[in-house]
Amino acid sequence: MTKPLRIAVADDEQDMRDFFERMLPLCGHQVVAVAETGRELVEHCRSLRPDLVITDIKMPDMDGIEAAVEICRERPLPIILVSAHHDSELIQRAAADHIMGYLVKPIGKVDLDPAIALAVRRFQQFEAVRQEASDLRQALADRKIIEQAKGVLMKVTGADEKDAFHRLQQLAAERNQKLIEAAQSVITMEKAFRRPDTGHA
Amino acid sequence: MTTTELNATGYQAFVIEDDPDTRANLSDILELDGFDVSAAGSAHEALAFQHWQQISVVILDRKLPDANALELLPRIKQLAPAAAVVVVTGYADLDGAISALRYGATEYILKPINPDALRASLVRIVDRLRTAEALRESQRHLQEQRDFAQNVLNTAQIIILVLDTHGRIAQFNPYLEEICGYLLSEVQGNDWLSVFVPEPERDSIRNIFQHVLAEGNIQGYVSSILTKAGTQRDIHWNAQVLKDRDQDATGVLATGQDITELKHAQERALQNERLAAIGETMAGLMHESRNALQRCRACLEMLALEIADRPKALNLVERTQIAQNDLHQLFEEVRDYAAPINLDRRLCNLAEVWRQAWREVSTLNKDKHLHLDEAVDGIPRECRLDAFRLRQVFRNVFENAVQASPEGDQISISCKPIQLTGKDAVRISIRDHGPGIPVELRTRILEPFFTTKAKGTGLGLAIAQRIVQLHGGWIHVGLDQQSGTEILIDLPRGMK
Numbered sequence A: 001m002t003k004p005l006r007i008a009v010a011d012d013e014q015d016m017r018d019f020f021e022r023m024l025p026l027c028g029h030q031v032v033a034v035a036e037t038g039r040e041l042v043e044h045c046r047s048l049r050p051d052l053v054i055t056d057i058k059m060p061d062m063d064g065i066e067a068a069v070e071i072c073r074e075r076p077l078p079i080i081l082v083s084a085h086h087d088s089e090l091i092q093r094a095a096a097d098h099i100m101g102y103l104v105k106p107i108g109k110v111d112l113d114p115a116i117a118l119a120v121r122r123f124q125q126f127e128a129v130r131q132e133a134s135d136l137r138q139a140l141a142d143r144k145i146i147e148q149a150k151g152v153l154m155k156v157t158g159a160d161e162k163d164a165f166h167r168l169q170q171l172a173a174e175r176n177q178k179l180i181e182a183a184q185s186v187i188t189m190e191k192a193f194r195r196p197d198t199g200h201a
Numbered sequence B: 001m002t003t004t005e006l007n008a009t010g011y012q013a014f015v016i017e018d019d020p021d022t023r024a025n026l027s028d029i030l031e032l033d034g035f036d037v038s039a040a041g042s043a044h045e046a047l048a049f050q051h052w053q054q055i056s057v058v059i060l061d062r063k064l065p066d067a068n069a070l071e072l073l074p075r076i077k078q079l080a081p082a083a084a085v086v087v088v089t090g091y092a093d094l095d096g097a098i099s100a101l102r103y104g105a106t107e108y109i110l111k112p113i114n115p116d117a118l119r120a121s122l123v124r125i126v127d128r129l130r131t132a133e134a135l136r137e138s139q140r141h142l143q144e145q146r147d148f149a150q151n152v153l154n155t156a157q158i159i160i161l162v163l164d165t166h167g168r169i170a171q172f173n174p175y176l177e178e179i180c181g182y183l184l185s186e187v188q189g190n191d192w193l194s195v196f197v198p199e200p201e202r203d204s205i206r207n208i209f210q211h212v213l214a215e216g217n218i219q220g221y222v223s224s225i226l227t228k229a230g231t232q233r234d235i236h237w238n239a240q241v242l243k244d245r246d247q248d249a250t251g252v253l254a255t256g257q258d259i260t261e262l263k264h265a266q267e268r269a270l271q272n273e274r275l276a277a278i279g280e281t282m283a284g285l286m287h288e289s290r291n292a293l294q295r296c297r298a299c300l301e302m303l304a305l306e307i308a309d310r311p312k313a314l315n316l317v318e319r320t321q322i323a324q325n326d327l328h329q330l331f332e333e334v335r336d337y338a339a340p341i342n343l344d345r346r347l348c349n350l351a352e353v354w355r356q357a358w359r360e361v362s363t364l365n366k367d368k369h370l371h372l373d374e375a376v377d378g379i380p381r382e383c384r385l386d387a388f389r390l391r392q393v394f395r396n397v398f399e400n401a402v403q404a405s406p407e408g409d410q411i412s413i414s415c416k417p418i419q420l421t422g423k424d425a426v427r428i429s430i431r432d433h434g435p436g437i438p439v440e441l442r443t444r445i446l447e448p449f450f451t452t453k454a455k456g457t458g459l460g461l462a463i464a465q466r467i468v469q470l471h472g473g474w475i476h477v478g479l480d481q482q483s484g485t486e487i488l489i490d491l492p493r494g495m496k
Helices: A014-026 A038-048 A064-074 A088-094 A109-157 A161-174 A179-193 B020-032 B043-047 B069-079 B091-102 B115-155 B174-180 B192-196 B199-215 B260-306 B311-338 B350-364 B387-404 B439-446 B460-470
Strands: A006-010 A030-035 A052-056 A079-083 A099-104 B012-016 B036-040 B055-061 B084-089 B107-110 B159-164 B169-172 B217-226 B232-243 B249-258 B346-349 B371-375 B382-385 B410-420 B423-431 B474-477 B486-492
Touching (some): A006 A014, A014 A109, A014 B260, A038 A052, A052 A064, A109 A161, A161 A179, B012 B043, B020 B036, B020 B115, B055 B069, B084 B091, B107 B115, B192 B199, B192 B217, B199 B232, B199 B249, B260 B311, B311 B460, B346 B350, B350 B387, B387 B460, B439 B460, B439 B474
Parallel strands (some): A006 A052, A052 A079, A079 A099, B012 B055
Antiparallel strands (some): B159 B249
């Protein structure tokens, strides 16, 4: 079973709100917010920071998909849509980020467990991929700075590329820094020593 | 004036007379009667005349300076064959006048000319001319009508049929030949009922035929005819009795319009109209029904928790839940049948589509231990079809076959290439070996809401038919005498 989650639900039908409040605890989760409209859901999510959202689509004032987009803009979290509609236009809109499940009414308690487990899992994978992408971007940026620092060292000391890199590593080790930090120091120093009249080192 | 009034307006006369006074006199009389008159003073001058074609009456003097009438007559007959020639002669020359008549003159009159006698001749001549013209006119008219009738008979896109009083085929037109596939010569003299009328309709058509013989006619009767190929066409008939001069019936003339396509088109249009109307309301209805069913289910599940310690009450909740699920399924099926379908055609392997469908159906019916026997050698593998929708088609057809099959039996599927309205297509046959369906019900199983099963909406095959028709094909029921039921799916491959 999925680890206990703090869940926010939204549906304009009283029966459905009661149903979620009654059934989700039986699945081992806690219902932290119950909303009647999309706007209400967005506000609850802002203040109560749930782990997961289950929402109807058609609701007064703001529909479930708009609410989902707004919630995720503030803080990404997994969202499951539950709707009596399944026309292609809605499904296309629901293809937005963070919609991790789409259940067509009528649903029962048996449908909730797998949908929640799947949504959480997908969300984790999604977040992992995002993290990975962000790490890769960072690594690429770091690499550029390290290359630049290497260039500086080669020019100043006359060392070849391998020696320059080795020197950078040593520098980082001596000062108990990361390689990227050492590289940044080298570039800063190089700028400090650059003669102002030439513009170029 | 003793003679009949004469009005010769529109006719041209030609006077050939050497004596100028007589010529002027004759011309005056003729002009007074309305003739358009030309004149000549000699045979030579007459033969040089340019407008012989228009001449209706020639007044010819017996004796001309350069020729006599007997010499001139044959030439005149050549130049104006239809013209009437009046020979003018003296008493002394009666014999010559008579021989003139023999040579083709129409009348003769004596000199000196008595205007009344001349007019009497002219009246006779004009009468004859008029009669001849009227006769020619009516003959032409008759011929035109005959040509027209023959033309109608040959080209009419309507059946024209003549039966004798015993109901034997006397005559029919090329259009019926085209429709029924028989040549008139093949079936002439045969009994109409036994060749053309499907067995179940024979009694009623026999009654209709007797009615027409007795009462004279019938209008707007619709019945079927059998073609040589064994298919049926729906014909809208009008019939009336044919009688001879003594008012005795000699046969029946029937005209018929082939309304087969019209009937089908009307049925299809009606069906589409109905579907569109249902389809429009269906989206809204489905949303509301799903919401309502959702609330029922939510409340039932909560109720079950409240009464968890009361098994009898729980059992009732469960049964309510099952009934509600059935209702839900019914709604979904009606939606499938009526809601608009947009095909998503992609390249696919047809055999894989039905195998997938079979896996789904056989998993749900594990306890029956059925096998699918495939005979699909040499079928075109690639098709451009909506695999998702077709899977539903196969599922629905398999579902019926499974229901009809005894435990441990097998269901056969075979597939062969065919041509469907000039396109590459396949014919898939799915046969069970169950009790089969009575012949009279076979075509009805494709109708919506028709079912031979105790349960079910009767929409399964209708939905399948709709999907296949959207693909440009159709589903029909095998009509052979083998055991079980055979469903045939004719499906264009959808390849360019």
